[in-house]
Amino acid sequence: MKRGFVVLAALWVLACSSPTVATGPIAIELDDFYIDPSAERIGSGDVQFEVSNDGEFPHTLVVARSTGEVVYASDVVDPGASIEVGLDLIPDTYQLTCRIVVQLEDGTLVDHYQNGMGETVEVAP
Numbered sequence: 001m002k003r004g005f006v007v008l009a010a011l012w013v014l015a016c017s018s019p020t021v022a023t024g025p026i027a028i029e030l031d032d033f034y035i036d037p038s039a040e041r042i043g044s045g046d047v048q049f050e051v052s053n054d055g056e057f058p059h060t061l062v063v064a065r066s067t068g069e070v071v072y073a074s075d076v077v078d079p080g081a082s083i084e085v086g087l088d089l090i091p092d093t094y095q096l097t098c099r100i101v102v103q104l105e106d107g108t109l110v111d112h113y114q115n116g117m118g119e120t121v122e123v124a125p
């Protein structure tokens with residue numbers, strides 16, 4: 001009994017210290033105001049993103065490498081709409097952001113990125 005617990009504990013520690021690398025389509029939810037990828041660690045190569053806008057406002061998806069190089073920028077994704085994007089990604093840390101900035105009638109600027117629409121994903125070798 002005690003040995004079984006130790007083995008389970010060891011497996012749990014191993015599972016926590018080596019996050020799984022997702023393959024296959026990655027769902028990316030855009031919402032007001034956050035971005036929720038279905039995985040934070042993705043295998044390199046051809047990656048399929050299934051992007052949906054579940055919010056009440058239009059959003060965009062911009063994918064940039066740690067160098068700042070933008071590897072993808074979507075058109076506006078309307079509320080309720082979704083798009084599929086295929087990217088060939090090399091290992092790096094990528095920023096997923098929405099770059100919409102709206103000016104309200106009173107002149108206030110609403111920057112979606114500054115309001116929380118930024119997420120980091122790791123592309124593993």
Ligand SMILES: [Cu+2]
Nearest residue numbers: 059098100112
């Ligand atoms: Cu947005």
